[in-house]
Every structure is written in structure tokens, then in C-alpha cells.
Amino acid sequence: MNDYLSLLNPEQQSTVTYIDGPVLILAGAGTGKTRTITSRIAHIIRNGHAYSDEILAVTFTNKAANEMVLRLTGTNIPWLGTFHAIAAKTLRLHAEIVGLNPNFTIIGVDDQLQVIKNIINEINPDYLSEKCKTIMNIIQQWKEKCLLPSEVYQERLKFLNSVDFGDLLLYNIQLFNQKAEVLS
Numbered sequence: 783m784n785d786y787l788s789l790l791n792p793e794q795q796s797t798v799t800y801i802d803g804p805v806l807i808l809a810g811a812g813t814g815k816t817r818t819i820t821s822r823i824a825h826i827i828r829n830g831h832a833y834s835d836e837i838l839a840v841t842f843t844n845k846a847a848n849e850m851v852l853r854l855t856g857t858n859i860p861w862l863g864t865f866h867a868i869a870a871k872t873l874r875l876h877a878e879i880v881g882l883n884p885n886f887t888i889i890g891v892d893d894q895l896q897v898i899k900n901i902i903n904e905i906n907p908d909y910l911s912e913k914c915k916t917i918m919n920i921i922q923q924w925k926e927k928c929l930l931p932s933e934v935y936q937e938r939l940k941f942l943n944s945v946d947f948g949d950l951l952l953y954n955i956q957l958f959n960q961k962a963e964v965l966s
Contacts, residue, residue: 786821798822820853869950887944
């Protein structure tokens with residue numbers, strides 16, 4: 783990435799070399815957004831405007847994150863990744879603040895369904911035969927115990943030391959609200 787500016791058009795070069803604040807890059811697919819962003823990161827680091835561990839580079843897709851890592855070969859950016867990857871890393875560093883262990887498991891949809899089925903099955907092993915009525919009754923039983931269905935689910939995930947993808951973001955919001963210094 784020694785010649786990063788020569789690969790860019792004048793507008794991209796202007797974006798890369800602008801250092802007086804954040805920039806917003808809006809462009810269609812295949813127009814060089816990722817190249818511009820990675821070039822800007824390289825420019826900021828190489829010109830001493832920030833250290834690599836002071837940069838937060840968040841993408842929506844694993845593909846974009848992997849592409850950025852490849853383009854920044856030789857530069858370790860510890861805070862480069864997707865929203866969920868950054869959220870997971872942050873949460874692992876501060877898990878105890880939100881009542882988790884740092885080695886929590888991130889579960890997908892299939893595991894989420896299994897957790898919910900297990901909770902329901904503990905209350906009524908024959909739930910499949912009368913699914914809707916059973917679910918309604920289970921929810922009513924929880925309410926009679928002053929429990930919200932979401933609390934039962936969240937408590938089970940904590941017991942399993944697991945989080946789902948929604949939790950990755952929600953726990954980070956909770957973390958930032960409780961310990962603002964984590965953001966610095």
C-alpha cells in the first residue's frame with residue numbers, strides 16, 4: 783500500500799487527505815468506497831494523525847472487513863470489523879459489567895430456537911401438540927410469577943453464558959450507558 787494515493791481519482795484523494803474531521807462517503811457499488819476508506823486509514827496512520835489502535839473502522843459485511851484487512855496488510859487495526867464483530871470484542875473485554883463471562887458463546891437462529899424450545903418443554907413437554915395454546919399458557923404462567931418472556935429467555939442465555947446477535951448490540955449499549963469510559 784505504498785502508492786495508495788496514485789490509485790485514487792482526485793475526489794478520492796481529497797477525501798483520503800482530509801484530516802480536519804470525519805468524512806461521509808456515499809457512492810454506489812464498485813465505485814471505490816472501501817479503497818478510499820482503507821487509503822484514508824493508511825494516510826492517517828502514516829502521517830502520524832493517529833495510532834492504529836485509535837482507529838475504529840466498522841463495516842456492514844464480513845467481505846468488506848476482510849477486504850480492508852487485506853488492503854491494510856502490515857498495519858494492525860485492532861478495531862476493524864463488522865458491527866457485530868466490534869460489539870463482540872467490546873463485550874468480551876467488559877462482559878462482567880453486564881453479567882456475562884468473557885468466554886460467552888454467540889448463538890445463531892437454530893440455537894435460539896433450541897433455547898426457546900427447551901424453556902417451553904420444561905414447562906410443558908407436550909407443547910408441540912397444542913403449540914399456540916401452550917405458548918399462551920406458558921406466557922401466562924411466567925406473568926403470574928412476575929416474569930416477562932424476554933426475561934426468562936435472557937436469564938437462560940446468561941445461564942448458558944451465551945448471547946444472540948441482538949444481544950451483541952444491546953449489551954454494548956447497556957455497557958456504554960453504565961461505563962462511559964469504555965468508549966475512550
